[in-house]
Amino acid sequence: MEGPVDQATRTDSISDFTAIQPAASRRSLLTRLEPYLYLLPAVLIFTAFMALPVIGTIAISLTDWDGVALSSADFVGFDNYVDAFTTAAFWNALKNNVVLIPFFVLLPALLGLVPAVLVHQMRLRGARFFQAGLFLPYIMPGVLIGVVWRWILNPVFGPVNASLKAVGFNPPSWLGDFTWALPTVGLIGAWAVYGFCYVLFVAGIQKIPKELYEAARLDGAGLWEEVKVVTLPGLRREMSVVLSVNLILALRAFDVIKATTDGGPGTETEVLALYMINTAFNANRVGYGTAIAVLLAILTLVLSLLVLRLFRENDD
Amino acid sequence: MIRRLVVYVLLSIGVVVAVVPFLVTILASLKTSVELVQGVLSLPEEPQWENYRRAWVDGNFARFFVNSLLVVFGVLIPSIVFSCMAGYAFARYRFAAKSTIFIYLLLGLVVPLQALVIPLFYLMREIGLLDSLWALILPQIAMSMSFGTLLMREAFSGVPREIVEAAVLDGAGSWRVLWEVMFPLARPFVGTLALMFFIWTWNEFLLPLVVNIDPAYQTLPVGLLYFQQRWTADIPVIAAGATIIFIPLTLIFLIFQRQMIEGLTQGAIKG
Numbered sequence: 339m340e341g342p343v344d345q346a347t348r349t350d351s352i353s354d355f356t357a358i359q360p361a362a363s364r365r366s367l368l369t370r371l372e373p374y375l376y377l378l379p380a381v382l383i384f385t386a387f388m389a390l391p392v393i394g395t396i397a398i399s400l401t402d403w404d405g406v407a408l409s410s411a412d413f414v415g416f417d418n419y420v421d422a423f424t425t426a427a428f429w430n431a432l433k434n435n436v437v438l439i440p441f442f443v444l445l446p447a448l449l450g451l452v453p454a455v456l457v458h459q460m461r462l463r464g465a466r467f468f469q470a471g472l473f474l475p476y477i478m479p480g481v482l483i484g485v486v487w488r489w490i491l492n493p494v495f496g497p498v499n500a501s502l503k504a505v506g507f508n509p510p511s512w513l514g515d516f517t518w519a520l521p522t523v524g525l526i527g528a529w530a531v532y533g534f535c536y537v538l539f540v541a542g543i544q545k546i547p548k549e550l551y552e553a554a555r556l557d558g559a560g561l562w563e564e565v566k567v568v569t570l571p572g573l574r575r576e577m578s579v580v581l582s583v584n585l586i587l588a589l590r591a592f593d594v595i596k597a598t599t600d601g602g603p604g605t606e607t608e609v610l611a612l613y614m615i616n617t618a619f620n621a622n623r624v625g626y627g628t629a630i631a632v633l634l635a636i637l638t639l640v641l642s643l644l645v646l647r648l649f650r651e652n653d654d
Numbered sequence: 655m656i657r658r659l660v661v662y663v664l665l666s667i668g669v670v671v672a673v674v675p676f677l678v679t680i681l682a683s684l685k686t687s688v689e690l691v692q693g694v695l696s697l698p699e700e701p702q703w704e705n706y707r708r709a710w711v712d713g714n715f716a717r718f719f720v721n722s723l724l725v726v727f728g729v730l731i732p733s734i735v736f737s738c739m740a741g742y743a744f745a746r747y748r749f750a751a752k753s754t755i756f757i758y759l760l761l762g763l764v765v766p767l768q769a770l771v772i773p774l775f776y777l778m779r780e781i782g783l784l785d786s787l788w789a790l791i792l793p794q795i796a797m798s799m800s801f802g803t804l805l806m807r808e809a810f811s812g813v814p815r816e817i818v819e820a821a822v823l824d825g826a827g828s829w830r831v832l833w834e835v836m837f838p839l840a841r842p843f844v845g846t847l848a849l850m851f852f853i854w855t856w857n858e859f860l861l862p863l864v865v866n867i868d869p870a871y872q873t874l875p876v877g878l879l880y881f882q883q884r885w886t887a888d889i890p891v892i893a894a895g896a897t898i899i900f901i902p903l904t905l906i907f908l909i910f911q912r913q914m915i916e917g918l919t920q921g922a923i924k925g
Contacts, residue, residue: 373747380740380799387796394773456661471669479857481875497694593859635769
């Protein structure tokens with residue numbers, strides 16, 4: 339698996355199609371335009387519905403706009419950003435995203451890594467057999483996951499609290515509880531991705547050359563030593579992918595939260611994406627909402643680059 | 655031996671935890687509200703297909719389902735065609751702005767939808783596409799371009815030069831080389847691409863939630879949310895709606911399991 343950066347900077351060793359055409363020496367204008375014509379549809383639609391809106395986000399974030407008519411937008415410079423940094427609701431949303439990070443990132447990574455390593459060290463067969471079941475939640479829409487867990491955790495009809503009550507506990511109403519709502523949403527997120535982490539680590543371990551293990555064994559390494567010296571370093575690439583992908587999930591979290599708590603109770607689970615949509619469309623503060631969008635994008639970019647950097651630096 | 659057994663048991667627990675919430679939901683969708691509280695694993699006296707009728711007809715799931723299908727096909731076909739064309743240009747041509755355009759398209763991999771969804775709403779309003787399936791299709795094609803171009807460039811770069819040369823000597827123009835020579839050889843990549851586009855489009859939630867207000871143009875994920883808001887306490891009907899989304903996705907997953915797991919773990923970088 340290669341990241342986009344590797345792809346982009348990779349030296350171009352691909353054969354040149356036009357060079358092998360019979361009339362290559364007298365390349366007509368049309369032939370020279372050919373690659374651009376092939377790129378035209380992709381570039382056009384990408385520009386219209388992706389690049390321009392991104393520029394729009396940045397531009398609108400510098401204005402005070404209620405979203406009604408374009409002429410009603412007032413340029414205010416960085417006021418919206420200053421506003422965000424001095425608003426408690428913004429810091430609350432950011433804090434909620436940060437709290438979700440260990441649940442979305444570390445917990446599923448561990449839940450995936452430990453069994454993947456054990457399966458490999460004990461040479462168990464059938465690792466693939468478990469893959470399908472473990473992976474299933476990962477392909478489901480976030481809303482479905484939210485709806486499913488919301489009823490399972492329902493304090494009146496849900497099986498979780500019914501079982502806990504049956505054995506004598508007095509469980510909280512999880513998603514409706516001021517203390518428990520955020521960790522519960524975090525656990526649902528962890529549940530949705532741990533199988534994905536497992537599959538990624540299993541695939542990564544299979545790519546580690548067998549000779550490395552043999553060499554370690556010749557050096558008298560025990561099982562634990564083998565894991566420490568061979569397996570974990572061999573999984574560096576997979577770890578960077580798991581951590582950065584899950585980190586992005588934690589920062590962009592929206593679907594599951596919208597379907598389970600919609601930010602509540604109060605604003606206990608209001609994350610940045612939800613805060614952004616609410617301010618832009620419910621409070622009609624479009625300029626401010628887009629400023630949150632820009633901050634969210636920058637945060638995502640910086641943190642995921644940091645993770646990739648962290649793992650690449652050790653690469654020698 | 656015992657240690658192996660322990661690991662197998664752990665893995666089985668992992669699978670059970672991953673799958674049981676869905677199975678319990680299917681079971682709930684066949685019960686009455688009274689039966690629901692009698693025990694999560696208890697079987698219904700008689701399967702309540704009525705829940706599905708209410709979801710499908712009263713809850714408008716039929717409409718959401720058709721919309722989802724239309725959007726998926728509307729996104730899938732142009733996305734694949736445009737990705738192939740762009741990937742082909744990068745894999746087989748040398749031209750002035752090559753790396754600039756390539757990097758430009760790849761920027762789409764690092765931009766989250768959150769960063770453009772608000773202006774998309776106003777853009778759609780200006781061009782009169784608010785509350786239409788186009789408001790879902792066009793941006794999702796745009797969002798597919800980065801990954802598609804990257805993958806198809808990879809795929810076409812792997813086609814042996816001799817095969818292309820032979821086709822050119824036979825008098826095939828570049829358009830024919832693309833669709834009659836390269837495309838069939840890259841079919842496994844196209845399959846992966848189609849599956850990824852399908853999953854991303856089928857599961858998209860934020861975009862339809864923002865650009866479409868009229869329920870007549872909603873897709874399944876937002877439809878399910880409406881549903882939950884409308885029948886808060888009628889869990890069997892909500893469960894029926896969830897099952898209608900769950901079953902087809904699971905079937906597709908079971909059929910294309912290998913390609914899907916491969917594609918999603920490789921496409922993970924897209925986030």
